[in-house]
Amino acid sequence: MDKDKIDKKDHILDVAERVFSEVGFDGASTRMISGEAGVNMAMLNYYFGSKEGLFLAIFERRIATFRSLLVDINSDGQASPWQKVLKYVDMYVDRIFSNNCFQKMLYQELSVGKRGELSDKINKILLNNVNEFVKIVKDGINSGDFKKDADVQLICATIYGIKNYIMNTPYVSSEMFGFDMKDEKELEEKFKPRLKNYLIALLKPYLVIEHDHTNK
Amino acid sequence: MDKDKIDKKDHILDVAERVFSEVGFDGASTRMISGEAGVNMAMLNYYFGSKEGLFLAIFERRIATFRSLLVDINSDGQASPWQKVLKYVDMYVDRIFSNNCFQKMLYQELSVGKRGELSDKINKILLNNVNEFVKIVKDGINSGDFKKDADVQLICATIYGIKNYIMNTPYVSSEMFGFDMKDEKELEEKFKPRLKNYLIALLKPYLVIEHDHTNK
DNA sequence: CAAAATTAATCAAACGATTGATTAAGTGGA
DNA sequence: TCCACTTAATCAATCGTTTGATTAATTTTG
DSSP: OHHHHHHHHHHHHHHHHHHHHHHHHHHOOHHHHHHHHTSOHHHHHHHHSSHHHHHHHHHHHHHHHHHTSSHHHHTOSSSOHHHHHHHHHHHHHHHHGGGHHHHHHHHHHHHHOOSHHHHHHHHHHHHHHHHHHHHHHHHHHHTTSBOTTOOHHHHHHHHHHHHHHHHHOHHHHHHHHTSOTTOHHHIIIIIHHHHHHHHHHHHHHHHBOOOOSSOO | OHHHHHHHHHHHHHHHHHHHHHHHHHHOOHHHHHHHHTSOHHHHHHHHSSHHHHHHHHHHHHHHHHHTSSTTGGGOSSSOHHHHHHHHHHHHHHHHGGGHHHHHHHHHHHHHOOSHHHHHHHHHHHHHHHHHHHHHHHHHHHTTSBOTTOOHHHHHHHHHHHHHHHHHOHHHHHHHHTSOTTOHHHIIIIIHHHHHHHHHHHHHHHHBOOOOSSOO
């Protein structure tokens, strides 16, 4: 049946995504991937043309989701700049940790950047997302809500950097935070809220101009 | 002469460090490294035993430097907690960008973590450095200088994360910050001070309890 | 409907190329 | 001569990929 075919391709993509994220592109052999996926080696080439084709297919499957991520936040005319930042942080943290393997893969690819065309594509998409957030902050500066000497770019690097650091140094992070980073439940229930609270508490005093209502 | 031998070994280590940082451990072949270093392939095995031995040798050369990095800051009884943080940030930013290739290599190794013994070693050293900074912040909290609900661990992740993000996504960062990240001069003269200022401006309102002298 | 023809999916086996590593022969200075 | 160094040649192993054969599913034909 057609559904089975799609499921099998998807299964291969799932496994390959995990394996690539664990040992990198060069570290993962086609035998390893096909073995863990429980399919014949030749199926990888049959479905995806090549190892690199498989790699690209993983990205193409995820990139569709990527696009629609942040579009709507900025178009919300009602929300204040700070409310937009809150919304962005909330969405970002939620999204990120559900695509754990892929995020790691993506970051490794950016770090190495061997596959020229794909790297360009990813870089462009990521820059789009960055700029979406940059726009929020800049609007806030122009409207007088945010401090005008705020370093917009480094704020971005902060949000993305913390995420990458935690996800790409599992052992150090697990020791540091005192619980297993691979435990999905703890990650969801304990760490996500903690990270959200932190980011907000960190950014607010740096970014927002407090209008002193108490006037003491 | 003996000096020549050491120089040649060091030269190989330099080249290998760069190549590893650019394409990863699996992506780098011994032929590639020996070729770029201008030595015969067998020399790598003659000097370092194996490819992994070469990899380890790179770390061993750097790790000595690593150890003595932050030891003295915390023993300065005179300095206030916030002054210690300032000193730490200053030292950290300065150090980090001078070992560009190695930092990237180290981070990739942590992300993959295939070489068990080495990974353990690195993780321990890194955790030591983390704890050194954690201690500074915790002391500040206990002494009443810092806010008691500050998330010490995530502060660490912030500092290390920003650095890693910038160094490991050269293209995105270069676009984002509007200049070439590989240009050492610009990095030194423009980016380092910018990053220091940002980190201080970011951490201060989050961390430090302001004693309102104006009393308005 | 049933037989034939076509297509898609899957497999074990093998391909040439490249990998990290080793060998044996040679080099030149002490 | 001895010893540390250097080289080209070569090794088995593994790499990604291709092959030809086989089976299962689908479509076409009579």
